Amino acid sequence: MATSKMVMASLTHCRALTCASTASASASFPVRLVPQPPDLIKWVRREGGFVHPAVKIAQDDTTGLGLIVSGEIPKGSDLIALPDHIPLRFESDGGHGLDSVLANLAHQVPEELWAMKLGLKLLQERAKVGSFWWPYISNLPETYSVPIFFPGEDIKNLQYAPLLHQVNKRCRFLLEFEQDVRHALQNLKPDDHPFGGQNVEASSLGWAMSAVSSRAFRLHGKKLPYGSHSDVPMILPLIDMCNHSFNPNSRIVQEQDAGILVKVVAETVIKQNESLVLNYGCLNNDLFLLDYGFVMPSNPYDNIELKYDSALLDAASMAAGVSSPNFSAPAPWQQKFLSQLNLDGEAPLLKVSLGGQELVEGRLLAALRVLLASDMETVHKHDLNTLKSLSAEAPLGIANEVAAFRTVIALCVIALGHFPTKLMDDESVLKEGVSGSTELAVQFRMQKKSVIIDVMRDLTRRVKLLSSKEAATVKF
Numbered sequence: 144m145a146t147s148k149m150v151m152a153s154l155t156h157c158r159a160l161t162c163a164s165t166a167s168a169s170a171s172f173p174v175r176l177v178p179q180p181p182d183l184i185k186w187v188r189r190e191g192g193f194v195h196p197a198v199k200i201a202q203d204d205t206t207g208l209g210l211i212v213s214g215e216i217p218k219g220s221d222l223i224a225l226p227d228h229i230p231l232r233f234e235s236d237g238g239h240g241l242d243s244v245l246a247n248l249a250h251q252v253p254e255e256l257w258a259m260k261l262g263l264k265l266l267q268e269r270a271k272v273g274s275f276w277w278p279y280i281s282n283l284p285e286t287y288s289v290p291i292f293f294p295g296e297d298i299k300n301l302q303y304a305p306l307l308h309q310v311n312k313r314c315r316f317l318l319e320f321e322q323d324v325r326h327a328l329q330n331l332k333p334d335d336h337p338f339g340g341q342n343v344e345a346s347s348l349g350w351a352m353s354a355v356s357s358r359a360f361r362l363h364g365k366k367l368p369y370g371s372h373s374d375v376p377m378i379l380p381l382i383d384m385c386n387h388s389f390n391p392n393s394r395i396v397q398e399q400d401a402g403i404l405v406k407v408v409a410e411t412v413i414k415q416n417e418s419l420v421l422n423y424g425c426l427n428n429d430l431f432l433l434d435y436g437f438v439m440p441s442n443p444y445d446n447i448e449l450k451y452d453s454a455l456l457d458a459a460s461m462a463a464g465v466s467s468p469n470f471s472a473p474a475p476w477q478q479k480f481l482s483q484l485n486l487d488g489e490a491p492l493l494k495v496s497l498g499g500q501e502l503v504e505g506r507l508l509a510a511l512r513v514l515l516a517s518d519m520e521t522v523h524k525h526d527l528n529t530l531k532s533l534s535a536e537a538p539l540g541i542a543n544e545v546a547a548f549r550t551v552i553a554l555c556v557i558a559l560g561h562f563p564t565k566l567m568d569d570e571s572v573l574k575e576g577v578s579g580s581t582e583l584a585v586q587f588r589m590q591k592k593s594v595i596i597d598v599m600r601d602l603t604r605r606v607k608l609l610s611s612k613e614a615a616t617v618k619f
């Protein structure tokens with residue numbers, strides 16, 4: 144999507160909602176909204192927040208700005224504490240004028256794109272001269288390296304249909320929402336206009352959605368009946384300067400103390416010059432790229448998505464040398480299992496995954512085991528959870544397990560074949576020195592291929608182990 148048009152504000156009582164092209168900024172050194180923004184640490188302290196004296200903002204080569212410590216900090220120390228009025232959240236009483244315009248617009252945002260709701264509030268504050276949050280907003284990156292801002296060629300370079308689908312969905316939403324916003328802003332009185340009289344283009348909406356998706360945290364909101372809490376997405380100024388690691392040295396703690404809403408606490412001893420890192424979540428690379436604009440190398444949560452397709456499974460099984468697979472013509476008792484696994488029936492969920500923590504999604508593994516079994520009695524001896532579990536060793540016998548694993552290995556070969564480039568080609572592209580978005584797209588598809596190769600390696604090892612066990616049993 145060409146979301147890089149400049150929108151120049153013609154009014155002086157508002158700040159321009161411009162969005163620069165991603166091509167103008169490298170992924171690792173995002174330019175901030177203003178050239179020399181105010182000191183965020185001083186602002187947080189002035190507003191009654193706490194920042195540990197050793198915590199500083201610093202530039203990192205690969206992650207943009209981050210927080211580092213200038214001296215060792217003991218485990219358990221408070222690093223940052225924010226009073227209740229500093230976080231930015233979408234609060235609307237659904238009342239009149241300005242509030243009701245934003246509330247109505249937010250209402251049109253699908254739940255999965257929740258970041259756009261808070262993004263509307265962020266845009267409103269960005270447009271407002273004298274906004275309380277301006278010292279924070281002026282420190283935000285001018286562009287984001289998320290794929291909605293990739294040139295079309297680099298969206299194609301991702302080479303992975305499920306992500307392409309998500310990117311297209313987001314681009315389509317932004318273009319349609321641009322029209323909805325335009326419609327809602329028509330004929331508004333200046334005082335009721337949430338963006339100071341400015342029109343809001345898809346590029347600005349995309350900027351705001353990406354700012355939120357890459358920086359907001361979900362905190363507990365109001366207490367619900369039965370003691371649970373609603374989740375409220377909030378932007379936490381300064382805390383959102385922490386970069387991500389799956390081995391974090393810091394942790395967010397929600398506070399009940401008077402005045403303080405949220406703290407960051409040292410999870411380990413933090414050595415001098417170490418960066419403060421939080422765990423953004425156990426996410427796959429699709430979500431890291433879509434929401435945060437980066438790819439985690441060797442991500443243990445990365446996976447690939449496949450469609451459960453009986454003809455494809457027959458082909459994979461035959462390619463794996465499994466005799467007469469019958470995925471396309473299951474017996475009625477097998478079909479019953481497929482329905483229980485929600486792979487058949489009225490509204491089946493046909494998306495299954497390989498890789499990640501499960502290696503083979505339990506529903507797919509159970510389906511393979513059951514459909515490759517000929518003996519109904521043996522299958523019925525096991526509950527569904529055992530059949531779905533990879534750690535339940537060969538519940539339907541070694542031959543059945545080997546056939547199931549070989550079928551998955553063949554599926555992996557087919558999935559790898561769908562990528563137009565080989566890993567070696569990808570490596571050469573990266574060596575050429577390409578743009579930030581091409582680099583991200585290529586890194587993304589390389590990681591997907593690595594996931595597939597890792598699944599194949601793991602299952603091949605298991606097949607060897609099972610085959611040697613079977614050989615040993617035969618000898619006895």
Ligand SMILES: C[S@@+](CC[C@H](N)C(=O)[O-])C[C@H]1O[C@@H](n2cnc3c(N)ncnc32)[C@H](O)[C@@H]1O
Nearest residue numbers: 205206207208357358383384385386387435437
């Ligand atoms: C919450 S912000 C952290 C502050 C940010 N680095 C900045 O310059 O404002 C999240 C963004 O930081 C970058 N980032 C965080 N962790 C990263 C990591 N492990 N690898 C690469 N980029 C990372 C990504 O651009 C991400 O969207």
